[in-house]
Structure formats: C-alpha cells, structure tokens
Amino acid sequence: MLLAASCYFYMAFVPVYILILGFTIVVDYIAGIYIEKANGKKRKLYLICSLIANIGVLAVFKYYNFINDNISVLAGSLNLQNNIPYLKMLLPIGLSFHTFQAMSYTIEVYRGNQKAERHFGIYSLYVMFYPQLVAGPIERPQNILPQMHIKHEFSYLNMVEGLKLMVWGFFKKLVVADRLSIYVDTVFPNPELHNGSTVVISAVFFAIQIYCDFSGYSDIAIGCARVMGFELMTNFRIPYFSKSISEFWSKWHISLSTWFRDYLYIPLGGNRVPKQRLYLNLFIVFMVSGLWHGASWSFIVWGFLHAVYQVLGLMLNPLFSKFEEHLNSLVLRFWFFIKGLGVFCLVTFAWIFFRAHTIHDAFLMTENLKSFGERPFLGNGVNQFGHCLIAIALLFTIEYFMAFKPQVKLFDNPNSLVRWTSVIGLLFIILIFGVFNGGQFIYFQF
Amino acid sequence: MLNKNVIPFFKKLLLFIVVVFVVDWVIGFGLEKLYFSLEHGQFAQNTYALDKASPDILVFGSSRAQHHYSSEILSKKLGYSIYNAGRDGQFLPYYCAVQDVILQRKTPKIIILDVNVWELGPNEQKYAKLAQLLPYVAEHPILKKYTAEISEFENLKLISKTYPYNSTLLISVYDHLFKDEQPIDDRGYFPLIGQVSEQMFNKYKSEKAIYDKKRATQNIQIDQHAVAFYNQFLQKTKDLNIKTYVIISPTVLKEPKTEEKLLLESIAKKYNNVTFLDYAIDSNYNNHYQLFADEFHLNKKGADKFSEELAGLIK
Numbered sequence: 152m153l154l155a156a157s158c159y160f161y162m163a164f165v166p167v168y169i170l171i172l173g174f175t176i177v178v179d180y181i182a183g184i185y186i187e188k189a190n191g192k193k194r195k196l197y198l199i200c201s202l203i204a205n206i207g208v209l210a211v212f213k214y215y216n217f218i219n220d221n222i223s224v225l226a227g228s229l230n231l232q233n234n235i236p237y238l239k240m241l242l243p244i245g246l247s248f249h250t251f252q253a254m255s256y257t258i259e260v261y262r263g264n265q266k267a268e269r270h271f272g273i274y275s276l277y278v279m280f281y282p283q284l285v286a287g288p289i290e291r292p293q294n295i296l297p298q299m300h301i302k303h304e305f306s307y308l309n310m311v312e313g314l315k316l317m318v319w320g321f322f323k324k325l326v327v328a329d330r331l332s333i334y335v336d337t338v339f340p341n342p343e344l345h346n347g348s349t350v351v352i353s354a355v356f357f358a359i360q361i362y363c364d365f366s367g368y369s370d371i372a373i374g375c376a377r378v379m380g381f382e383l384m385t386n387f388r389i390p391y392f393s394k395s396i397s398e399f400w401s402k403w404h405i406s407l408s409t410w411f412r413d414y415l416y417i418p419l420g421g422n423r424v425p426k427q428r429l430y431l432n433l434f435i436v437f438m439v440s441g442l443w444h445g446a447s448w449s450f451i452v453w454g455f456l457h458a459v460y461q462v463l464g465l466m467l468n469p470l471f472s473k474f475e476e477h478l479n480s481l482v483l484r485f486w487f488f489i490k491g492l493g494v495f496c497l498v499t500f501a502w503i504f505f506r507a508h509t510i511h512d513a514f515l516m517t518e519n520l521k522s523f524g525e526r527p528f529l530g531n532g533v534n535q536f537g538h539c540l541i542a543i544a545l546l547f548t549i550e551y552f553m554a555f556k557p558q559v560k561l562f563d564n565p566n567s568l569v570r571w572t573s574v575i576g577l578l579f580i581i582l583i584f585g586v587f588n589g590g591q592f593i594y595f596q597f
Numbered sequence: 598m599l600n601k602n603v604i605p606f607f608k609k610l611l612l613f614i615v616v617v618f619v620v621d622w623v624i625g626f627g628l629e630k631l632y633f634s635l636e637h638g639q640f641a642q643n644t645y646a647l648d649k650a651s652p653d654i655l656v657f658g659s660s661r662a663q664h665h666y667s668s669e670i671l672s673k674k675l676g677y678s679i680y681n682a683g684r685d686g687q688f689l690p691y692y693c694a695v696q697d698v699i700l701q702r703k704t705p706k707i708i709i710l711d712v713n714v715w716e717l718g719p720n721e722q723k724y725a726k727l728a729q730l731l732p733y734v735a736e737h738p739i740l741k742k743y744t745a746e747i748s749e750f751e752n753l754k755l756i757s758k759t760y761p762y763n764s765t766l767l768i769s770v771y772d773h774l775f776k777d778e779q780p781i782d783d784r785g786y787f788p789l790i791g792q793v794s795e796q797m798f799n800k801y802k803s804e805k806a807i808y809d810k811k812r813a814t815q816n817i818q819i820d821q822h823a824v825a826f827y828n829q830f831l832q833k834t835k836d837l838n839i840k841t842y843v844i845i846s847p848t849v850l851k852e853p854k855t856e857e858k859l860l861l862e863s864i865a866k867k868y869n870n871v872t873f874l875d876y877a878i879d880s881n882y883n884n885h886y887q888l889f890a891d892e893f894h895l896n897k898k899g900a901d902k903f904s905e906e907l908a909g910l911i912k
Contacts, residue, residue: 305600333722343807534768541767571613575620582759583624583766588725588748 154272157281168243171208172279178204179253180274183260187267194261201257205250212243217446245285247443251410253278256292258414265292273299282372288386288406303380313377315562315574320370322577325585327542328364331356334530334539339506342516347523350516357506358499359543362391389554394490396460399498411436434458448510456501538584545580625758631769632732632762638772639685640765642785646682646695647733651703653677657692658711660685664894665846666709667904668784674908677706681785688723689716689826694730694743696830700837708834708841714877717823717857731761788897789890793849798886805850819860831868844874847882847903849889
C-alpha cells in the first residue's frame with residue numbers, strides 16, 4: 152500500500168518518469184543480489200555496472216545539456232560548430248536524491264554492511280518511500296530497510312510527535328521561506344537593477360529562505376514518516392548557529408554531507424593523507440557536491456567557495472584554538488558570537504552563486520556589493536518587508552531556545568495546557584503570517 | 598483487534614479540532630473588526646472602493662494609477678465625480694475584480710485604465726496578490742471567481758474565519774497606531790513628494806539600458822490568462838457603452854516597443870469605445886526627471902501636468 156502511494160505521489164508530477172525510477176530500481180535490485188553472491192573481481196564489476204547505470208541516468212537527464220553547452224563554448228572558441236542536439240525535457244523530480252539513495256544501497260551491499268534485499272516490493276519502497284523520495288533525507292539501507300520489514304503498530308507517541316514536527320516544518324516553509332522568497336524572487340532575476348544594500352538583504356533572505364525551505368521539507372518528511380512509524384535520519388541541526396564552516400557542514404543537509412563523506416571523501420583517503428592531498432580531497436568533494444545540486448558553473452563555484460572556506464578553516468583552526476585558550480568565559484562567548492556571524496556571512500556570500508540564474512548574474516551581484524550603503528529596495532511596501540522581519544525574528548527566537556535553552560520546552564512541555572497552547576499558537580501564526588501561494592520546494596528541482 | 602491507543606488518540610484529535618475551530622472564530626472575529634475599522638491606508642481604500650465608491654470617473658491600475666491621476670484636476674476640469682481605485686503592486690486580474698463589484702452598483706461615464714508595460718508578461722505574484730480581496734468575498738460573492746485564481750483550494754480555505762485576514766495584522770495594527778501620520782488621499786489619489794536627482798536619473802538610465810538589452814534577448818512568454826482578463830475588462834466597458842481610456846502613463850525613460858506593449862495597444866484598438874494613449878514614449882516626460890518622484894512614479898508636479906493634459910484631451 153505504501154509502495155502504491157509512493158508511485159501515485161511520484162506520478163503526480165510527470166507520470167512517465169516513473170519508468171526512469173523503475174529502471175534504476177530493477178538494475179540495483181538485481182545488482183545487489185549478484186554483488187552479494189559474487190566474489191573478488193566479479194563483485195566489483197557488478198558494483199561498477201550498478202554505479203554506471205545510476206550515474207548514467209544522472210548524466211543523461213541532468214548533465215547532458217550542461218556538457219553540451221560547454222562543448223558548444225569550447226567549439227565556438229575554436230571556430231567550430233557543435234551540432235549535437237539538446238534534450239528538451241523537464242528534469243525528473245528529485246532525481247539526484249533517489250539516485251544517491253539507490254547508489255548507497257549497492258555500495259553498502261558491496262562493502263558487506265547490508266544484506267541484499269530479496270523482496271522486490273520492499274526494495275522498491277526503499278527507493279520510493281514517498282516522504283523522502285523527492286528531497287530526502289537520503290537514507291542508508293541499514294537504517295530504513297529493516298524498518299520496512301516490520302509491522303508498524305499504531306503508536307500514540309509517533310502520531311503526536313510526527314504531527315508536531317510537521318507543523319514546525321510548515322511554519323518554516325509557509326511563514327519564513329515562502330515569505331522571504333517574494334523578496335528574493337524580485338531581486339535575483341534582475342541583478343542589474345539592484346544596489347549593494349539590496350544584494351546584501353536578498354542574500355541574507357535567501358540564506359534563511361533556503362534553510363527554512365529545505366529543513367522545513369525535511370521536518371515534514373521526517374514527521375510524516377514518524378506518523379507511519381518510520382524513523383528517518385535527522386537532516387538539519389540548527390546550522391546557522393555554527394561557529395565554524397566544518398561545524399556548519401555537520402549540521403546542514405546531514406544526509407548528503409555524510410553520503411559524500413562515506414562514499415567519496417573517505418575512499419579518497421579522508422583525513423589520513425598529507426595536507427596537500429587533504430585539501431585537494433576537500434576541493435573534489437565540495438565541487439562534486441556543487442555539481443550534484445545543479446548542472447551549472449554557478450553551483451560549481453558555490454562548491455569551490457565552500458572548499459576554500461574549509462581549507463582556510465583547517466589552516467586557521469590551530470591559531471583560533473590557541474587564541475581561545477587565553478579568553479575568559481564572557482569574552483569567549485562574544486568571540487563565539489563573532490565567529491558564528493562570520494560563518495553566516497561566508498555561507499551567505501556563497502549562496503549568491505547558488506541562487507543566481509547564471510554565473511554572470513552572480514558576479515554582477517558581487518560587483519554591485521560596492522554600492523553597499525545606498526538606500527535598499529524594500530519590496531512591495533513596508534508590509535511585505537515587515538512580514539519578512541517578523542518571520543526571521545520568530546524563527547531565530549524559537550531556534551535560539553531550541554539550541555541554547557533546551558530546558559525551556561514548549562511543544563514537549565509536561566504541562567498539557569502549555570503544550571496545547573504552543574501547538575495551537577504555532578498553527579495560528581502560520582494562518583495569520585504564512586504565505587499560501589503554493590510555492591514549490593527549492594530542492595525538488597535537484 | 599483495534600490498538601488500545603487508537604480511540605484515545607482520535608478523542609484528543611477531535612477535541613483539538615474543536616479547540617482550533619473556536620480559536621479560529623475568535624481570532625478571525627478580532628481581525629475582522631480591526632480590519633474594517635480602519636479609516637486610512639490601503640485596506641481602508643480597498644473597503645471604500647469595493648463597498649462604497651460610485652463615481653462618474655473611475656481610475657484603475659497599479660501604484661502608477663494611484664499617483665498619476667490627480668482627482669482634483671480631473672474632476673474639476675471634466676465636471677464629474679471621480680474615484681481612483683489604483684492599488685500598489687496590483688495587476689489586471691485585480692482591476693477586473695474591482696470593476697465587476699463597482700459596476701454592479703453604478704455605471705460610470707468614463708473609465709481610465711492605467712496599464713504597465715509589463716502587464717501582460719509573466720509574473721507569479723499577479724494572481725497571488727488577489728488575496729487582498731479575501732476579506733470581501735463574504736459580502737461580494739462575485740469575487741469568488743477571482744479568488745479562485747489564487748489557488749485551486751482558495752475558496753475552500755475560506756471555511757476559516759481567520760484565513761481571509763492572512764497577512765493583514767501587521768498593517769492593520771500599523772494603520773491604527775499611526776493613523777494621524779497616514780497621508781490623506783484625495784478620492785484615492787496620492788500625490789508623491791520629492792524629485793529624482795540627476796545622479797539617480799543617470800543611474801536609472803544605465804540600469805535600464807542593461808535591463809532592456811537583457812529583456813530583448815529573452816523569450817518572454819505572454820501570459821494568455823492576463824490577456825483574457827484584459828479583454829474581459831474592455832468588453833465589459835463596451836457592453837455598458839462606457840467611454841474608456843487605456844493609458845500607459847508617463848515614464849522617466851522611454852519604454853522600448855516590446856511584444857507585451859504592442860499587444861496592449863493592438864487589443865485596446867479592437868474596441869471602438871476605447872482610446873489608447875501611450876505616454877511612455879512622450880518626450881515631454883521622458884528624461885524630465887524633475888517630474889518624477891522615483892524610477893516609476895510621477896511626483897505631484899508631474900502628476901498635475903499629466904492630469905491637466907489628459908483632462909484637456911478627454912474634454
């Protein structure tokens with residue numbers, strides 16, 4: 152029944168694309184069994200076949216036109232003409248997510264950490280489980296497959312906790328992300344019209360928008376799965392309160408960053424390599440991560456920037472540690488605040504490249520930063536901008552308590568009156584301040 | 598056998614739904630009172646336009662309509678009563694909705710429709726902004742066909758008493774607290790004070806040059822739904838034999854001949870009761886930045902000049 156619901160959910164977008172999903176499911180299901188049975192080189196061969204099938208699907212549907220674009224540019228610079236036709240089709244929704252989840256299955260079977268799944272329906276559900284099918288969390292087979300074999304009894308606790316998490320996700324999406332998107336969507340498509348102050352505001356708004364959009368979706372997905380008795384992995388842990396870039400990445404899109412850690416960074420040598428090689432590994436991982444998000448140079452630059460931040464962080468870390476040893480607790484807290492602010496600024500700067508329509512637009516926006524200080528564009532009236540500020544204030548106030556004052560419980564308060572008031576209060580904040588224009592989730596496009 | 602937790606859960610869920618309905622009614626009632634007691638500001642103008650306005654001359658459009666057509670000059674010169682129903686950031690679907698409601702009450706002698714050059718282009722906000730009509734649906738059911746444009750289930754959401762006042766609380770409170778500081782409108786018209794400096798004008802010029810160049814290379818899709826609304830608006834004026842002026846009011850920089858702009862003109866010319874006027878290419882305004890308060894709007898001096906000229910032409 153869950154598999155049927157998942158098929159229906161996926162087919163609600165572009166029905167025929169279920170065939171692509173079907174292809175990778177069949178290939179990986181068979182590959183899993185063969186990998187488990189085989190020994191030595193054959194085992195590796197089956198894994199490679201599975202990876203080629205998965206990456207091949209990604210290459211055709213996601214990167215073909217990008218590669219073709221670059222061939223055209225290269226050919227143009229050599230006065231040649233590129234006659235390779237372009238593919239005119241929509242990108243299958245959530246392609247990168249379910250492909251990575253499928254790849255993690257065959258890799259884990261190859262490594263011997265997971266038994267090959269013999270039940271085709273259960274394996275299909277592993278790839279297609281609808282709460283996390285189109286935007287993650289990208290699950291590992293060890294966590295989710297065993298849960299799909301057991302019967303899930305109705306659980307009062309799971310229902311209530313799952314629903315509460317979903318309400319929190321809807322708050323992030325409708326009150327914060329969709330509100331900020333109105334401003335962001337006005338500024339980013341026309342960077343030539345906006346000064347430095349506006350670029351700064353729109354970049355900050357986008358930083359918060361993408362966090363709330365994506366972590367909001369993750370909360371809804373995790374909550375929805377919990378209602379049905381499934382425990383999905385945590386995908387975000389209040390990342391904007393991080394004091395370093397590496398801490399940020401341990402709290403942002405955890406299911407993807409751990410995927411890259413386990414299946415790319417560690418096989419490249421991880422931390423147990425000379426420094427130069429370590430830095431190169433970081434550049435490879437982050438630039439591939441950029442490319443995972445989208446077939447465009449702006450995503451690669453975004454990944455490159457994060458790699459630079461990571462390398463700089465590694466270089467500066469010993470200095471910071473020594474410096475922090477000499478600070479008293481009050482000054483140290485202020486220093487951590489400054490570090491947190493610095494991390495937020497760096498991450499926000501990189502988001503400009505992530506959100507801009509083209510690499511040219513992104514550079515134009517960074518160039519416009521020179522006019523910082525001019526009167527900013529405030530959107531369609533103070534009402535709109537005021538709502539953005541209210542949304543941000545509400546988000547950070549609640550998250551501050553979640554991160555630093557966990558003893559202040561609202562949604563899990565033992566007193567039922569406080570608990571009910573908190574949940575109903577949040578519902579009405581959504582109803583009064585939310586944006587209900589059916590805005591799509593940003594990460595669906597990946 | 599039914600799990601022993603199922604019945605307690607659904608009992609609590611039922612109680613929760615009842616509490617939510619009660620709270621919804623109480624909060625919705627409070628927001629409704631707050632909204633409809635406003636005397637100044639955009640919401641009060643919406644209420645006046647939809648519930649009371651019945652003038653001889655009706656002006657429709659966005660903020661450019663609101664700031665460009667002096668009620669005093671047009672009313673005095675033409676000898677008719679006037680109301681300016683221009684609203685900041687709105688588009689054709691909104692003008693059609695307000696036209697439908699007002700024309701149920703009264704048939705005006707003249708309608709002025711101020712259109713923007715980007716009116717028929719794609720814009721996701723065009724329909725979302727019809728949410729401003731939600732507080733009036735109960736009183737004017739004709740608006741339901743417009744609010745249905747916001748989303749598929751929009752009218753279903755009106756089961757909630759709070760939902761129609763979504764995103765109104767902040768401005769309602771602001772307009773109540775600062776009611777003495779609100780600029781007073783003259784029959785819907787708001788003159789803008791201030792003047793574009795030469796430096797700002799040069800900045801607009803260079804930005805616009807880049808923007809126009811970029812637009813020229815883009816394949817802009819005409820919003821056929823907006824075209825249908827445009828035709829609906831003009832057809833209604835034709836059916837009621839109302840003298841109508843479709844105007845692209847003055848712009849500080851000359852607007853290029855885009856497909857959207859040409860379409861605005863060609864459609865308007867199909868209706869024999871409609872006169873189309875394009876001031877976006879008028880050298881009396883283009884580059885005369887002293888007549889403008891910002892990149893998009895005339896200041897009072899500019900609006901007076903334009904209204905005088907327009908009144909002379911209509912007369």
